[in-house]
Amino acid sequence: MKKQNFFYPFFLMVIVPGIFLGIIYLLGYSQTLNRKLSDSFFHLLPSHHKLSNDIVIIDIDEQSIAKYADHPELGQWPWKRNIYPTLIGYTKLITRPKITIIDIMFTERSDYDDALVAANINLGEISHAANFRDGGIVIPRKNEEDLSEKFNVPLPLEIPFPKYENVSFPIGEIGETSPMIHVVNVIPDGDGILRRFTPFIRWKNRHFPTVAVQAFVTGLPYKTEWKDGRFWIERGEIKREIPLGKDGLVRAYFYTEKELRNIPRYSAAGIIESLNQLNTGEVEDPEKLLVPPSLFDNKIVLIGTSAASTHDDVVTPHGLFPGVIGQAVFASNLIEGHMLRELPEIYGVGFTLFILFIGVLVLFINQWHLLKNLYPIFAVSLFVGVFYFLYRMDMVIASSSFVIAFPISYLLGFAYLTYTEGKEKRKYNSILRNLVDPGVVSEALEDMDSLKKGGEWEITAFFSDVAGFSSISEELSASDLARLLNEYLSAMTKILKSNSGTLDKYIGDAIVGIFGAPIQNQDHPRLACKTALEMLVEIENLRTHWQEKNDYTESARNMAFRIGLNCGPAKVGFMGTDSLASYTMMGDTVNLAARLEAAAKDYGASILVSESIESVCKEEFHFRFLDWIRVKGKEAPVKIFSLVCYLSDLSPTMLEAEKKYEEGFQFYLNREWEKAINSFEKVLEIYGQRDVASKLLIERCKSLFKNPPPVDWDGVFTRTSK
Structure with missing residues (x-):
């Protein structure tokens, strides 16, 4: 970079964050931020002291x-x-x-x-x-x-x-x-x-x-x-x-x-x-x-x-x-002798300014593009390493300067780099954005005006997401990650469409689908359940294939997903412009399906469904009752079930375990915590300690035993996260 141009990135990446830190310090907020952030780091880092036995x-x-x-x-x-x-x-x-x-x-x-x-x-x-x-x-x-x-x-x-x-x-x-x-x-x-x-x-x-x-x-x-x-x-x-x-x-x-x-x-x-x-x-x-x-x-x-x-x-x-x-x-x-020494704030500021200056060199002097992408990981890792090293020595370095200044610095640096070197890239990016247009079934295109107006009828909303995909993505190169996603999304989308489902969108590794629209189909709950079970079989086939080829990483080869299903009224329509539009769905029915997919993790369920699905599909599929929950943004309680298998595949062991689970849940509702725990432990014995839902209810019973709920407690568990 020319000398006269080096001033601008240095100003943006070092001086501007430094001014921002100075304002925070003068306003008297830096010390409080330092202590709050250090509290958070202490929670995440391993503890190295034990409370006195005396x-x-x-x-x-x-x-x-x-x-x-x-x-x-x-x-x-x-x-x-x-x-x-x-x-x-x-x-x-x-x-x-x-x-x-x-x-x-x-x-x-x-x-x-x-x-x-x-x-x-x-x-x-x-x-x-x-x-x-x-x-x-x-x-x-x-x-x-x-x-x-x-x-x-x-x-x-x-x-x-x-x-x-x-x-x-x-x-x-x-x-x-x-x-x-x-x-x-x-x-x-x-x-x-x-x-x-x-x-x-x-x-x-x-x-x-x-x-x-x-x-x-x-x-x-x-x-x-x-x-x-x-x-x-x-x-x-x-x-x-x-x-x-x-x-x-x-x-x-x-x-x-x-x-x-x-x-x-x-x-x-x-x-x-x-x-x-x-x-x-x-x-x-x-x-x-x-x-x-x-x-x-x-x-x-x-x-x-x-x-x-x-x-x-x-x-x-x-x-x-x-x-x-x-x-x-x-x-x-x-x-x-477990007291912590809070180091003067200048130590944290000095460390941060050093990292920012190195960032300027990496972005604007270094010609190795991979390093530009790796440097944030290196900088964060270095900060965490220094913080933890000092923490192990019972010292605390001020962290607000790094946590605030480094993201600002690197974002400003990348913005300036994009502005100066990315004009051609922005041109092609604009063209490509206008070419992206998710397709729907051919019938949806026959009456475009009607679809754009939208409508409201019964559908089944389908949400799926890969468990721990963030960790998997960090382990893979960009090309391997793209190849893995293509294999997975292609296989799952094929099953979705073969069962008359409509692909709404991809959100990274997540698949959003609609059953019962744009072509209305009264059989949409059953088709959604069939799709979910077929996807479980297909992911097992993919895992076997990846294991045989020793492809990707161990985490990727053992990839699993969670699915949330809910049926009910929703607004559906072909929405957008004439040049760029997509068929999508909106409403409480859709939101609940998304919340169920997220809640599946808590119960160790691959497929989590609402009572509306269970009630219309129980003649063909076997569902296991799990809990009553209240999801974020919705006051009414929801009875949730795990879709286990077809009725023809049901085993006596499953029935025995589920009977004990429901018995334990009734004790739980009656506030008989010890009896409930005993029943859930028997479920664990039947399943060989693998039942996440039973472990969850055992911990909940123990917590309620120590801190009894109020008199008007209804047994419904309120999820505070989406």
Whole structure:
């Protein structure tokens, strides 16, 4: 490229995206975008840390609140405070936990404070909660200064820990006798998501530890060090650096959603019941209790709440969780050293500008055209590789600059390249676009004016799509991909047309067809079912042929597709211009067929049909009931079936399995989750663990067992995606 022309691509591909990034930074959005994007990458990348095994939770959950709502010693929430010494004492019946951290505040007086005072004095290793806040009416308490002096951790004021105006310590003698206190404040980011925590919080130039620090030090003596902008906590032989940000917060490693849900949590109701069993002699061996006391041996015990009525929820990168779960994550981070260091944003910007500059050279200096197409893949792969490498080292590079700037840069570069070098290509492209005109059956051309006006009558809409075709296409060269599509589409279209079906369009690898138009045919549902089954046979023949020739890739040779069928009224017509037109269909009937094709993946079905198909074709074909669903954009529930085979090909094994499945589904509708799961597991035994639909319903039952549906639940599953 001539020197004078190099300025324009450089300006478009480097300067313009750089200006755009600068605007985002000045508006203050870049940091939020960085954290949101990093959350997404963390979900996609493999987890490399495990949550600490030292942490257990005593959970005042929905079961505990409901079970003891009318109990004379507890009552409705908030519970009377004499229950907490019972919970704490139970953990120390046989062995002792390292520390008990209470994530519940006792900042107001009650008639049962003496019980907690006695627990503080007699049970030891207890840390009580303090809460800090800004604004509001300040009501000085007489022991406030004494407590702040007692629990103050001397730290340099230059450390940028969060500061608050007001404090609420544990009330009266609870605070005075408390062996330890911790601050329960959590500080969400600007988008409301809790990603970071602080080890200490400041009030009146005094510092107080948070839950994470108390869990780390477990009541033992510890030291802190602040040097050259770096902060350490040292307990015994363990010295832990905390990578503080400029605001005194550190990015937490939030593990996986599965790990958060599997943190050992023991219901307070279970502990109370276990204690009753022990006191009444119903169970003599403590290890056979509902919650054995040995579970708390040498553990860090957090006492918190998850019941909705306690209003202690936080939004984490994995969604809504009880606040005590967030505290457990922070505690585990500090205990195990899993904290993330957020690198300065300039690192991400510098990496991005380097990639953009290389992109200019690839597009406008490089003469190897393949490299121009491969460079985006290389650049994205390099970014993901760098991000993951740093992530494995517990560092986070700012990603918004690359995610935003690189697509803009490369699109602008290609646009400019097309403008300067593609005039001849655009000329031929314009000609070819006007030559593309999908054909319909010859009868459709006899009355063109009538067809262009359109009409509405009963048809069967047919949608098919290749499963995982994106992955297949990435594995093949352009020529092989074109050859594979031609073989597949030709074979399937031949079957479609041989059964009086009309090809509406191709959408990549997807086939859209119409039965019953433009030539009206009352037999259209049966013909559509026949077509779908013949296509299953044909794809098996193609797979065999490809295997024998060892053609394409392994994924391509094992290619499978999904089909959605639905019949009903639809608008059909020959639509377009005199030079370019196509026969097509529109309406709810068509939309539902498309949704059924997409839903087939969830149930492992090759052919998914609506009740309207099943009701008119069940005398010739065998259909298996799967579910009631509510598809996106449609409120009315839909009963869905899998088209299995002709009735003549039906086997006793199929009937046995389907009978068990329908039995399980009835239990599911009756909210008898365990019976439903048992029935679906028997279906899996019959099918040899291959039945996707049964596995789906088992997982759904388990989820509903943990989180029961509302009273007006009708058993219909709502799909949120198309």
